[in-house]
Amino acid sequence: MTVLLIALGAAVGAPLRYLTDRAVQSRHGSVFPWGTLLVNVAGSLLLGVLVGWPAGPAVSALLGTGFCGALTTYSTFSYETLRLTTGGHRLLALANVLGSVAAGLAAATAGYAVARALTG
């Protein structure tokens, strides 16, 4: 059952990352990877909420391990950072690294704190 819930969450999360990335890029001509930053921060926020709530094993498998895990990505983040660096955009690469980690951590912390406050 857990396996099915993880699979279901991932089957939605991965295509949603792709569609979000496309939508962000079609509105932003910038070389900075805003789309990946957005999915990574949104996924960190939601996972923070799920851990702080705390969600049961079924919801954790579906929304946490499956959906948030597949929505967010480290491989895309690292490859984009490499490409920005080799493409001569060193400052943007550094901004991507620092911005992603800082925003991801802030989102996880905020999600966790809000969930804890609401559920007592």
Place this chain on the structure above:
Amino acid sequence: MPEPFEPRTDPDVDLRVPADRRELTARPATILAAIAAGGVLGALARAGLQHAVPHPPTGFAWATFTINTFGCLLIGVLMAVLGHLDGGPPLARPFLGVGVLGGFTTFSTYAVDIQQAIVVGAPGTALAYLAATLLGALAAVALGDAVTAGLLRRATR
């Protein structure tokens, strides 16, 4: 000769690459299904490894660290191979890159594991994990890209 695959920054989808721009309108269901199928495989592999090597909240998340660094090595290898093949088969990047490796690696678990280590009073572990994953992942993707591109250049010379 300009290579259409080369200016890519984003391995998931880069609208500056003509093939990426066209793929969703050409056959949306196939592309999204390939991404979903790959995402399921990657996520299940990740969940299996995390289940096999659990960590206490105060401990270093070795499973996720390994998943993320290994996934970054593989995206470097994959994109170098696909770049060499001018993009490769149309579903290779959506299935393997966006799906399998995107679903395998995770940023949300990385962020929340750091946050949880801080909450339980293990800031040293949090900082070590934060830095090790970041440096390991960036070194891995650069290594995967450079070694693969070098091997392919030698093989075709």
